[in-house]
Each structure stands twice: as structure tokens, then as C-alpha cells.
Amino acid sequence: MTSPSPLRLERFVKQRDDFRLGPIDVVLEPGLTYALVGPNGSGKTTLLKCLMNLMKPTSGKLEIFGHTYEREEQAIMTQVAFVPDPLDGCEPFTLWQMRDFIGSWYASWDDDDFARRAASFRIPLDKRYGKMSQGERKKAALTLALSTHAPLLLLDEPTNGLDIASRNRLKQMLVEDAEIMERTVVLSTHSVEDIRQFADCILLLRNGALEGPYEKDALVASWSRLWLSREPLPSLADIPGAVDWSEVPFPQLVTCDRTTTLAFLSENGIQVTKEQPLPLDELLDRLLEKSAR
Numbered sequence: 001m002t003s004p005s006p007l008r009l010e011r012f013v014k015q016r017d018d019f020r021l022g023p024i025d026v027v028l029e030p031g032l033t034y035a036l037v038g039p040n041g042s043g044k045t046t047l048l049k050c051l052m053n054l055m056k057p058t059s060g061k062l063e064i065f066g067h068t069y070e071r072e073e074q075a076i077m078t079q080v081a082f083v084p085d086p087l088d089g090c091e092p093f094t095l096w097q098m099r100d101f102i103g104s105w106y107a108s109w110d111d112d113d114f115a116r117r118a119a120s121f122r123i124p125l126d127k128r129y130g131k132m133s134q135g136e137r138k139k140a141a142l143t144l145a146l147s148t149h150a151p152l153l154l155l156d157e158p159t160n161g162l163d164i165a166s167r168n169r170l171k172q173m174l175v176e177d178a179e180i181m182e183r184t185v186v187l188s189t190h191s192v193e194d195i196r197q198f199a200d201c202i203l204l205l206r207n208g209a210l211e212g213p214y215e216k217d218a219l220v221a222s223w224s225r226l227w228l229s230r231e232p233l234p235s236l237a238d239i240p241g242a243v244d245w246s247e248v249p250f251p252q253l254v255t256c257d258r259t260t261t262l263a264f265l266s267e268n269g270i271q272v273t274k275e276q277p278l279p280l281d282e283l284l285d286r287l288l289e290k291s292a293r
């Protein structure tokens with residue numbers, strides 16, 4: 001029997017006033033990191049809040065490791081850790097006090113590991129959350145979430161406010177953790193660097209509609225900018241995979257399906273004079289644009 005997916009959504013909808021998230025159908029695989037990417041207001045936080053049970057869906061099904069919040073909330077809460085943005089209600093508490101509360105939920109909690117992560121992030125255990133800077137708050141929340149060793153991590157903009165050293169420490173922790181445990185991570189982000197550093201797969205959200213997951217390396221390999229020789233060229237619509245075209249200063253096109261486009265150009269005797277992979281930020285921008293059409 002196969003083990004249940006870390007996260008499965010079926011016809012999942014959340015209505016917030018005139019904004020509708022979904023319907024979403026998606027199944028995540030264990031052990032992968034998914035970047036949830038989309039413009040402001042596209043529904044990333046709404047989706048994460050629903051996954052954390054901080055908001056109830058309007059309709060549809062949400063399963064975490066085969067459990068639903070309606071029937072088995074307790075079972076879910078021991079398998080999921082989250083870093084909301086920010087940790088509301090924790091202002092009066094120190095990190096040590098928060099550990100008393102959160103650590104007691106998780107069988108796999110390890111105090112030594114918690115202290116080691118806090119020290120690595122240079123967060124004092126006795127400072128109140130309300131008196132921490134934005135970056136310190138984020139590191140406090142990450143320290144708590146990572147120390148749970150929960151097999152599903154939900155992170156809302158986890159690197160927001162982190163300095164360069166802390167971002168590197170987070171990356172290092174995730175890499176080290178991946179060697180000893182199978183953990184699925186869903187992280188919402190506006191940072192191309194986060195996607196580059198952390199993501200295996202990309203989930204795109206646009207106006208509440210979810211697309212993907214796309215495998216990041218496959219995306220990067222299939223999108224490309226090609227410069228062509230100046231033969232009489234077919235129209236863009238006739239070139240399979242082409243998503244954009246420009247004549248100046250030299251004919252060039254952007255393809256989302258490099259292999260197919262190159263095969264077509266070769267069959268039609270059109271020479272490619274130069275090729276460049278598309279930068280990730282441009283790729284994501286174009287992918288969002290494409291999904292909007």
C-alpha cells in the first residue's frame with residue numbers, strides 16, 4: 001500500500017468576500033520543497049492559512065497525510081509545522097516559553113536540537129518575541145518549526161527580513177535535515193533567490209487559480225531564448241513552443257519548449273545562431289503571463 005500524500009486538495013475552494021481561491025486540485029509528493037509563487041493578492045497566504053486550519057475552506061477536500069481537520073485534527077497537528085507571517089499572539093513570550101508550548105505537541109521534539117538551531121540563528125532564548133526585530137522574529141519562528149521535525153513544513157515568506165548569513169544557515173539546516181528525514185516543504189515567496197536556493201518544484205497562483213507543480217530544473221531546461229539567422233521566417237504562431245518574438249536588433253524568440261522548437265527550426269532550415277537559458281525571474285514572469293492567457 002502506498003503511503004498517503006503529505007498534502008492532497010480536491011476541488012478545494014475558499015471564498016473571501018469577492019476573492020475566490022480555487023477550485024484547486026493538487027497532490028504533493030513527500031520529500032520535495034514546493035515554492036508557492038504568485039503576484040500580490042493572488043491567494044498564497046489564504047491558501048497557507050487554510051492548510052494550517054487558521055481559515056476554514058468554503059468547499060472541497062483537504063487531506064494531510066490522509067487525515068482531515070474535521071476528523072483527525074490532532075493527528076495532523078503533530079505532523080505539520082508552520083511559520084506564519086507573523087506569529088500573532090506570541091508578543092509576550094520568550095522563545096524558551098514558546099518552546100514549552102510548541103515542543104509539547106510533537107513527539108519528535110528535541111531540546112538540544114532546538115538550542116543548537118537558536119544558537120546558530122543567534123536568537124536569545126530569553127528575549128520576548130514582541131521585542132524582537134522582524135528578522136529575529138522570523139528566525140524564532142523558523143527555529144521552532146524546524147525543531148519539531150514535522151514531516152510537513154508550511155512557511156509563509158520564510159526569508160522575509162533574514163540577513164544573508166541567516167538565509168545561508170536556513171539553507172544549510174534544510175540540506176542537513178534532508179539527509180536524515182523525509183520532509184515536504186511548502187513555502188510562499190516573492191524571492192527569486194528563495195526559489196533558486198530552496199525549491200524542487202514551483203506552484204503558481206494567479207487570481208486564486210493554482211497551476212503546477214512544475215519541476216524547477218525541467219522548467220529551466222525547457223525555457224530558452226534563441227537568436228535566429230535572417231532567413232524568411234514563419235510567423236510566431238507557426239513555431240511550436242514559441243511564446244514571444246522580436247525582430248530587433250536580430251531575430252530572436254523565447255520558447256517554453258526548447259526541444260520541440262529546435263526540432264521545428266531544424267526541419268525548416270532555420271539556423272540558431274545563439275542560445276541563452278532564460279533567467280529564472282523572467283521565466284516566472286512569463287509563465288505567470290502565459291497562464292493568464
Ligand SMILES: Nc1ncnc2c1ncn2[C@@H]1O[C@H](COP(=O)(O)OP(=O)(O)OP(=O)(O)O)[C@@H](O)[C@H]1O
Nearest residue numbers: 016017018019038039040041042043044045046047
Ligand atoms: N482580511 C481580508 N478580508 C477579506 N478579503 C481578504 C482579506 N485579506 C485578503 N483578502 C482577499 O484575499 C486575496 C488574497 O490575499 P492573500 O493575502 O492570500 O494574497 P497573497 O498572495 O498572500 O498576497 P501578498 O503576496 O501580497 O502577500 C486578496 O486579493 C484579497 O482580495
